[in-house]
Amino acid sequence: MLLYEELAHQLRTQIAQGTLRAGERLPSIRQLALHHGVSAATAVQACLQLEREGLAQARPRSGYFVRAAAPLAPIARSTRRRAPGTISNPMLQDVLDMLARSDLLPLHSANAAAELLPQAALTASLTHCLRRTPQSALDYAPPQGHLELRRQIAQRYAQLGVAVAADEIIVTAGAMEALSLALRTVTTPGDVVLVESPTYHGILQAIATLGLKVLEVPNLPDRGIDVVRLEQLLQQNKVRAAVLVPNFNNPLGSLTEDADKQALLASCARHNTIVIEDDVYGELAWSGQRPSLLRRWDKHGIVITCSSFSKILSPGLRVGWVIGSEWTDALLRAKYFSTVGVASLPQLAIAHYLHRHDMERHLRRLRRALADNGQRLHEGIARYWPQQTRASTPRGGLSLWLQLPPDIDVQALFEAALAAGIGTSPGMLFSSRGDYADCLRLSCGMPWGDTMDRAMRRLGQLAARQLR
Structure with missing residues (x-):
């Protein structure tokens, strides 16, 4: 952890x-520099981090003050499916039409804007690989993936312990594809799969496609994740697998603490439930402190x-991975018989980028930008939307979850x-039965500016028009 992050953590705890x-x-x-033995620049960075998180506010010529609670009430809880069942949400079939549109301001897309990602560096790496190793770049990749990239990924996990x-x-x-391979490998049609609610609609679509409950x-x-309720559900039902997003769930942006991670793993082990961990947002902690993986406590x-790498480097290169433990061989067979392998050029380019560039420096900038975007969205909702609108307070990721007035x-x-x-994501997309009809998800991936301000004002006007 960097010095400014340590200082920010101490101040955050005091708040x-x-x-x-x-x-x-x-x-x-x-005073901060003197009492904590850091430079003035480090103290400034710590205060700026708290400001990005919405915990502090700068006042001209007066310093930094603890921000009063946001004028947005906490999200109320909704009903959840209490017994295993098939997925019956027609909206899941319609989402592809919206994703295909290129004429929308993409507040419906949980991706970081292109200007927040290292486009120039990745372009240079793609060019380098085409020029220096054209045969490897344009040939089939090994079904398991190029070894150098897999080594780079393993090294990043080693840094997390x-x-x-x-x-x-x-x-x-x-x-x-990683989630789909995992589900195909460890389940058979008719098995019960536990998911969070709300959860990412892509997970629900994968489960429905495989004929799972x-x-x-x-x-x-x-x-x-509500670990007490999870234990109750596992006691009452035979659950083959659980697909969980403990680090910055999409759409809530919530974080499951380490003690609860350990508790849910203990519950799943007692009931012979396999855990499929989706950690695609794990690197996007707005505080700068990367949370632990479930795998660490397994x-x-x-x-x-x-x-x-889609959320942190490039969504278009389509490079992900699955770590299968004892299921590695079965996962590899499933991978080979479905798509043979992932394209070579993107793998080689990302491996080259990771070798040549400071990934952590990029991630620090990206996290700060997303935290700032999230705070600006909060402020825009408080300024432009109906007063009864409620919003989550994400701790990371790319999503902001809203609950609108009942009218x-x-x-x-x-x-x-x-x-x-303007693209948005209705809350009904994020449950198996179309619950959360009063909710909406917005993306925090777009940098704030005049376009975003106008969009938030316009959405607020559209919402207020219905109230009237």
Whole structure:
């Protein structure tokens, strides 16, 4: 952890404990530098980090103050599926039409904007690989993926204290192929799969395609997966696998703490439930502190980990991976008989980028930008949207989850926004039965500017029009 992150963590803890209260002035930059033995520049960076997280506010010629609570109430809980059942949500069939449109401001897309990603460096790496190793770049890749890339991925896990061998890693076409391979390998049609609610609609589509039944466990905006309810559901049902997103769930942006991660793994081990971990957002902690993986706490060998470079480097290169543990051979066979292998050029280019460039420096910039975008969205909602609108307070990831007043028809708002050239994601997409009809997901991946400000104002006007 960098010095400014350590200092920000200490101040964040004091705010959470009430030592520093809303409206109170933070110690001056000079005091912070003197008392913590850091430079003034480090103290400034710590305060800026708290400002990006919405915990502090700069006042001209006065310093930094603890920000009062946002004028947005917490999200209320909704009902969840209480028994296993098939997925019956017609909206899941319609989402592809919206994803195919290129004429929308993409507030419906949980991706970082191109200007936040290292496009120039990746372009240089692609060019280098084509020029220096054209035969390898244009030939079939090994079904498991190029060894150098798998080594780079294993090294990144080693930095997180997770021992992963390159031979355990299978390169996939993004995280969605990794999740689909994992489900196909460990389940058979009719099996019950546990998911969070709300959860990413792509996970629900994968489960439906394989003829599996779904069981939903609440994901709580303030603490992540409800591990008490998870244990109850596993006691009451035979669950073959659980597809979980403990680090910055899409759409809530919630984080499951380490103690709860350990508890849910213990529950799954007791009930012989395989855990498929989707860690695609794990690198996007707005605080800068990368949370631990479920795999780190796995004492029983029940975790299959899936992730990708799509959210942090490039969505278009489609490079992800799955770590299969004892299922590696079966996953590799499934991979070979479905797509043979992932294209060579993107794999070689990303391996070259990771070797030549400072990935952590890029991630620090990306996290700061997403935290700033999220705070600006919060402020725009408070400024432009109906007063009763509620919003989550994400701790990371790319999503902001809204709950609108009961008089607003979210489906009508979604269609009106499309007509205005703005993409949004209705809450019904994120459950197996079309729950969350009063909710909406927005993307934090777009940098704030005049275009975003106008879009938030326009969405607020469309919502207010329904109230009137």
